[in-house]
Amino acid sequence: MMDVVAFRRDKLGYLERCAAASDVVVPVPMRRHTWLLKDARDVQHVLQTHPERYEKGSQRRSAAGVRLAGTGLLTLAGDAHLARKRALQPMFAQAAIVPFAEAAVALAEKRASSWTAGQVVDVAVEMAGLAQDVITQALLGRDASRADELAAAIRDRRRYIQYWFDYPVAGRDRLPLPVVWRHRRANRVIRSILRDEIVRRRESGLGDDLLSLLLAARGTDDRGLDDDDVADEARTIALTGYETVAEALAWTWHLLACHDEVSARVQEEVETVTGGCRVAASDYDALRYTRQVIAEAMRLYPPTWLFTRIAVADDRLPSGATVAAGASLYLCPWVVHRRAMYFPDPSRFDPERFAECRTTWPPFAYFPFGGGRHVCIGQALARHECTLIVATIVRTLRLRSLAGRRVVPEPAITLTPRGGLPMTVERAGGLRSPRPCNRSAAADV
Ligand code: HEM
Numbered sequence: 291m292m293d294v295v296a297f298r299r300d301k302l303g304y305l306e307r308c309a310a311a312s313d314v315v316v317p318v319p320m321r322r323h324t325w326l327l328k329d330a331r332d333v334q335h336v337l338q339t340h341p342e343r344y345e346k347g348s349q350r351r352s353a354a355g356v357r358l359a360g361t362g363l364l365t366l367a368g369d370a371h372l373a374r375k376r377a378l379q380p381m382f383a384q385a386a387i388v389p390f391a392e393a394a395v396a397l398a399e400k401r402a403s404s405w406t407a408g409q410v411v412d413v414a415v416e417m418a419g420l421a422q423d424v425i426t427q428a429l430l431g432r433d434a435s436r437a438d439e440l441a442a443a444i445r446d447r448r449r450y451i452q453y454w455f456d457y458p459v460a461g462r463d464r465l466p467l468p469v470v471w472r473h474r475r476a477n478r479v480i481r482s483i484l485r486d487e488i489v490r491r492r493e494s495g496l497g498d499d500l501l502s503l504l505l506a507a508r509g510t511d512d513r514g515l516d517d518d519d520v521a522d523e524a525r526t527i528a529l530t531g532y533e534t535v536a537e538a539l540a541w542t543w544h545l546l547a548c549h550d551e552v553s554a555r556v557q558e559e560v561e562t563v564t565g566g567c568r569v570a571a572s573d574y575d576a577l578r579y580t581r582q583v584i585a586e587a588m589r590l591y592p593p594t595w596l597f598t599r600i601a602v603a604d605d606r607l608p609s610g611a612t613v614a615a616g617a618s619l620y621l622c623p624w625v626v627h628r629r630a631m632y633f634p635d636p637s638r639f640d641p642e643r644f645a646e647c648r649t650t651w652p653p654f655a656y657f658p659f660g661g662g663r664h665v666c667i668g669q670a671l672a673r674h675e676c677t678l679i680v681a682t683i684v685r686t687l688r689l690r691s692l693a694g695r696r697v698v699p700e701p702a703i704t705l706t707p708r709g710g711l712p713m714t715v716e717r718a719g720g721l722r723s724p725r726p727c728n729r730s731a732a733a734d735v
Pocket of ligand 1: 346356363364375467496530531532534535538592593594597657659660661663664665666667668669671672710
């Protein structure tokens with residue numbers, strides 16, 4: 291009982307204390323048959339080498355989990371999961387990223403232009419709004435009339451999912467609470483919007499938005515997804531594709547504000563790469579240092595700070611520990627990313643760790659996007675989106691921390707700054723006046 295209270299009060303501290311034990315695999319006292327993996331070889335074994343010996347957390351696979359997340363990539367298992375992933379992978383490949391990345395730049399310009407110098411904005415809220423605008427536009431296209439309604443419904447679903455995890459009691463989905471009835475209404479709204487959008491595309495042709503790509507997706511047997519599957523996957527993308535990105539961005543802004551020299555280097559790189567013009571999707575590769583900064587931010591503050599697996603049979607891990615069938619395993623990037631044996635001086639923010647040829651850690655010591663067969667399907671999208679958004683905003687603005695305000699991570703479903711992240715907007719200094727450029731002006735958004 292004491293452990294449950296201690297865990298609920300300070301989840302990250304609790305897991306860090308567990309990880310400080312000398313064992314290679316650490317029992318989590320709060321939960322029976324639960325083990326925290328802290329050795330990168332064990333993480334690799336579970337996620338990549340022998341994924342068939344482990345399945346996703348039971349909550350996700352339960353009937354309630356399926357009601358929450360639908361029958362999509364998040365909840366499918368085994369061959370059905372593999373077939374679906376193969377069918378969907380092409381839509382997350384490089385070519386599909388370009389319209390998405392361009393939308394990210396245009397929407398970041400629009401949002402940044404709504405801030406004024408001296409204003410205090412809650413950067414966590416702003417990044418969530420921006421990331422949601424990007425994913426909704428990517429999903430439905432630029433002209434969708436009910437995009438705002440969809441975004442609001444997804445937020446209501448998100449609140450319900452947090453409630454569902456926070457209060458693991460029977461009947462919680464029937465309590466007469468606003469969070470519950472809003473969720474029911476949100477489900478109806480999401481279903482109706484997606485149904486209309488799917489019908490419209492089936493009748494008048496597909497575009498280059500993600501919903502069209504889902505409708506066009508084909509498995510190895512050349513069969514497409516039915517409308518319910520398309521709606522489930524679209525819902526999954528709308529939900530998974532914004533909050534994690536928003537957290538990665540929020541933590542990046544926080545770290546940049548604490549490290550002026552890093553911030554100045556990012557600004558310089560952006561200026562050199564863009565030549566003072568607006569950021570283009572094709573700048574991604576050249577924005578090397580900016581990418582390093584985001585990678586290091588996700589090391590220190592991994593948005594998906596914890597996920598789980600259940601052992602389906604007895605197993606022996608590379609570290610020598612044995613795992614009994616039915617045991618739960620905690621895979622915790624927060625803990626592994628902060629181990630000094632992989633990342634010397636682990637709490638120091640040092641983007642140079644990610645410079646080419648300098649990465650010295652073993653596989654799976656760094657796994658913000660998971661790995662193996664369930665590796666995040668949106669990781670390339672997310673990396674592009676974060677990099678281009680940071681570059682776009684840095685061109686004109688600086689975000690400064692508020693004096694005396696402590697920023698504390700809150701390990702909710704994703705790792706979020708507790709109580710938001712208020713920061714002061716400043717105009718960026720030191721930029722050379724923009725050179726004339728022949729890149730197209732910002733697309734209307
Ligand atoms: C910084 C941003 C992101 C982070 C840190 C992140 C993290 C993760 C992690 C750790 C997993 C693996 C979970 C597990 O193995 O149990 C995952 C899976 C997934 N992510 Fe992401 N994600 C991000 C962005 C996105 C985006 C933008 C999308 C969609 C557009 C997305 C869609 C998914 C889906 C569908 C899965 C399930 C994949 C499967 O089971 O095969 N994610 N993500």
